[in-house]
Amino acid sequence: MIKLDNVSKSYNQTRVIDCISLEILKGELFVIIGPSGSGKTTLLKMINKMIQPTTGKIYIDGVDISSIKGELLRRRIGYVIQDIGLLPHMSVKENVSIVPKLLKMNKKKIEEKVVRILDMVGLDPSIYLNKYPSQLSGGQAQRVGIARALAADAQVLLMDEPFGALDPITKSHLQNQISRIHKKLNKTIVFVTHDIDEAIKIASRIAVIKDGRLVQVDTPKNILSKPKNEFIVSFLGSDRALKKLSRLYVKDFMHKADRINLAGKDLGYLTDAVTKNYIWITNENDILKGWADLSDSDQDNKRQVSYIEVDYKMFAAGVDETLKDTVSKMLWHSSKVLPVCKEDGKLIGEIDLADIITKT
Ligand SMILES: Nc1ncnc2c1ncn2[C@@H]1O[C@H](COP(=O)(O)OP(=O)(O)O)[C@@H](O)[C@H]1O
Ligand SMILES: [Mg+2]
Structure with a gap:
């Protein structure tokens, strides 16, 4: 689905992404994790051409994205960031409708869609459709951000530390919601975080990066039971055994x-x-x-x-x-x-x- 082939990115001779090759399969919830400054955002933004790689190629569904216009590509890829960037002068309904309108979907269909998607992200449409961003809590605004990305019907969703600023309870609810939406809609999600518990809880596979390089790409289970090196062991923390339990169910x-x-x-x-x-x-x-x-x-x-x-x-x-x-x-x-x-x-x-x- 998404393939990175020997991708590097440099700023003034400094390599911030160093020869990354990696394949993300259709329908995966693929988590990229690493310390701050390790290159996670850069990597994510290269997938929707907000940043161009210095060398290497990126393919989506087999097509080299350097041959696709950035703007067109971004309409096909939902993007959710921490500071979700809702437009303050637009209601929730208008914010969520932005891409469907660009895609010239008819008005009635857009309305039905917005209602359906707000429900899916856990916001009661009868309460939230006509609210403005300033009237929402952090968690509610984040849900609207996710709804907006889903409204584009994109098969790929990129999420950059979307829950980083939320309190633990709201965060946990939204993680569950994303897992549910992922299962229900079978979207390919690339999710960036620096929170190892979050990664283990939601990922189908995890890529650990450090200083712009891939350290290990594996399932949460294998990362926990077979960490490749000391860096990953220290990143997992001393409660590794307990973390494993967060992927197992009663x-x-x-x-x-x-x-x-x-x-x-x-x-x-x-x-x-x-x-x-x-x-x-x-x-x-x-x-x-x-x-x-x-x-x-x-x-x-x-x-x-x-x-x-x-x-x-x-x-x-x-x-x-x-x-x-x-x-x-x-x-x-x-x-x-x-x-x-x-x-x-x-x-x-x-x-x-x-x-x-x-x-x-
Ligand atoms: N536009 C830029 N110019 C120069 N250096 C940059 C630029 N953007 C990011 N960097 C550097 O690239 C590295 C990776 O950044 P980033 O991808 O944002 O890391 P992360 O998201 O993992 O915290 C950092 O050292 C950052 O300072
Ligand atoms: Mg970042």
Whole structure:
């Protein structure tokens, strides 16, 4: 889809990009990561001809882009930057319509499209269509920036540290949204960041660059488990093992959970009925209510039972949650096993720290 062949860029004899060859496949969410000044922005801007390489060639769908007019190329490639550059005198609707208008799409179609895309990026059209950029929070403005890039129907989206200035919660929501949009629309996305957690969370492949050179191009899993050199190890940080968990999901590690509906029964009978040292307690609709702790015995070795009520919203893991979040919850609740519940609280399984340790 996008191919860089021995691309270099120099400013006054200084090479800021040094012989980079690399192929980005159709439908990838390809992340370029490196420290500040390593050449990420330069590399990205060469893909849409905002910067010309000094030597080397870039191909999109097999076509050498030096033969395409920059302006025409940029209409086919969405571009999102941190300071999203919304036009302040235009409403959200007008900002998102810019490229479709340039492409002379008819008015009704543009309107339908803007509504659809605002929905997709998580902005309620009935609230935001007619707002102006000055009335938006940083996260909302960034969503409009993404909507604007999507409205062009470009098959390629370039994103340069788009979430760099956002607070952690908004950032995490937008990362999830980009992953969803990427899966849904099957676009090729080239995403620049200096945030390794972000890269591991969203990338299909990661290219690590340093001083304008490629250090390693690989899947997040391989970068984490087989870092090529000390630079990458230090870039990954000391919590490499935990980072790996941010790519793994509860649904792939959970197993069946025993539960008892206690309605009308006395806790005491559990000491005979249950052999394990705990059991989940649910109501008649299978909604998690708590658990019975059967790990204690009295002096006569008779098993004791105590009931611990929990709020599933706080206590349970979700099927689509990452193992990193789940392990964090386990530490928080001092529990090696957690129930897995649906959003409505229905108990669907359990997840065990021992499985996470042995199977990841
Ligand atoms: N127009 C320019 N003139 C001279 N040097 C530049 C210019 N643009 C970028 N550079 C230099 O190129 C290097 C890479 O910059 P950049 O691609 O912006 O890095 P990153 O996005 O990874 O922070 C930096 O050392 C920067 O100072
Ligand atoms: Mg940059």
